[in-house]
Amino acid sequence: MPQVTMGAEKKAEEVGGIWTSRRSFFTLAGWGIFLATIGAYLWNLLGTTGFFFPKVLYEPSKRFAVGYPQDFPDHSVVTLKARRVFVVREGNAFQAISMICQHLGCAVHWTEEKGIFECPCHGSKYYKDGVNFAGPAPRPLYHFHTSLSDDGKLVIDTSQIVERERKLVI
Amino acid sequence: MLPNLKEIGDKITQNDVWKSIFRHRYEDTSRNRMLQVLSNVWLHIHPTTVTKGNINISFTWCLGGLTFFVFLFETLTGVLLMFYYTPDVNRAYADMLDLSNNAIPLGRLLRNTHRWAGHAMVITVCFHMLRVFLTGSYKAPRQFNWVVGVILLVLTLLLSFTGYLLPWDQLGYWAITVGTNMAGATPFAGYQGPFAELFGFTIDNDIRFGLLGGTSIQAPALLRAYVWHCIGLPAMAGGLMMLHFWRIRKDGFSGQL
Structure with missing residues (x-):
């Protein structure tokens, strides 16, 4: 359960960052995987091999x-x-x-x-x-x-x- | 040497662009909880105060409001036109003629007013931009809204452009030919533009191809123009308009409407 502190500002994160804090590492890893997945889907939607680029064309022969x-x-x-x-x-x-x-x-x-x-x-x-x-x-x-x-x-x-x-x- | 994540984070967040989009921080404090409500377009659309002078309609004619009115009119007539228009290369031109020749009650009125209002929207949005420029209303604290407005201008022009092809007549066909060939010369994106060889762009994988759904203007291009014109672009424009109106209420009108 996250502590809800009414009125008072929370203390800044303890010194150490992701390299020493397990929780910060998993937070960052979670965001990283999430953003990478979104990025992959966006590329498949908008990229040059994606949704807007059909693989089969019904055009007159050249x-x-x-x-x-x-x-x-x-x-x-x-x-x-x-x-x-x-x-x-x-x-x-x-x-x-x-x-x-x-x-x-x-x-x-x-x-x-x-x-x-x-x-x-x-x-x-x-x-x-x-x-x-x-x-x-x-x-x-x-x-x-x-x-x-x-x-x-x-x-x-x-x-x-x-x-x-x-x-x-x- | 490990990268200093805090410094990188600060670089990303401590600038006007980031702060314009994310207007409060993430800490769980009373103040932030209040800001979450106050700076949310869904939860707090009204400003706390609006001065009397700001809602007087004066010589600038409420040009943004006029543009919005024309947009609503286009939405209404556009939906009605969709009942009788088929985005198919064998049907589109005939459907347009049927509408123009009153084969459908009010058909000519609907089609012609939709076309004229489309032109009017481009004109009013340009005058609106001119007014904002001349009165210096793009300056802080409204610079974020100016950026949103520029995107809305582009969307308005794209709406006008995609609608041009739909009658499937000579005028629209060649206009789209010229327009998409310009897109084909876009740097880093078009097959005729700078750096096309570097990124391997050819006629069948560049931005022009993505717009047309093929290497030339055929049935897929008409269908794409139709879907963008009727759904994609109006939805984007509508969402940004909400943001635009909400933001000007928050930042305050620069003068009389």
Whole structure:
């Protein structure tokens, strides 16, 4: 039973601290275990492997076929809106350029008359090869890996970013 | 050499932040027992005295009070809107149109006033902050309440932000695209921010991912915005508002309302 002292201040703890007093040690150990447990649960709730980070995603595949190369007109930029990519064809060379603006992630569009990509959100502009030249965009548009599937379709892999110079020549 | 625990303890407790949150000590004395009651938001919400001048409504228009009124209005209209809104990518926009086109009695009034009052709350809370700043009311002994107020400002902006996505229209979609990409550039937390490589943040484990529930804005993002907008953020804001109002009664109003 703890002593209740009405009115009078309790005496300060006797000298010694946790290293000599068994009771202080257990008090501290108890708090330590309690806080460590709370901390572990908080990490599992808020940490980067926790509750807010699902392990399974139901998102579209990052690798997809977009059709036969001959379906894309020569010297054209074809917009694949749902996939968020442009397919750029120059003769028999193909490139896949991301629609995602490098500033804050809006979808840029191809302006045929000017021959550039423009972002509607904050006015970033890119040349046909994806290099930024105006507006707040800090770097060129991503170029994605392109290949041919076994049945001759053009395949784009948006999980693989390649250098601007790389082209798929068919 | 053993660490001096008392010194470490003093470092943690002997500062303004700690003393603002824990306003009395733990000893079992008559005085502390009294302080436990006097400094508890549940047990002692009223101040011992309020001067007459402090409750006169004057040219500052009781801006904090206005903000609270708008918050209550948002809660009421928001709960009513929840009866007819489904946070599903195939339903959300159509539900919003149904409300706007009065397919539901009072639907247009509810949706439009909820939207306008949302804007109004951001405006009144900013004016409230401006007034507190200009009258110097953030100074001691009210500095703790200023901190609570800043958190409430952030929560108000987050409420406005999460509500923006719910109509699932172009405006909201691209606003959330831009906003969450900004979150993706947060230092120590976002995959495009400083130190992202150091902490191993990529597009599927950073703060942006945690907000969206995925690597792009899909169904989980809409559901998350809905839950934060309707439950998480209002609950946090409500709790902090109680603290905010209680603390200003204890610290005393700096002047007329």
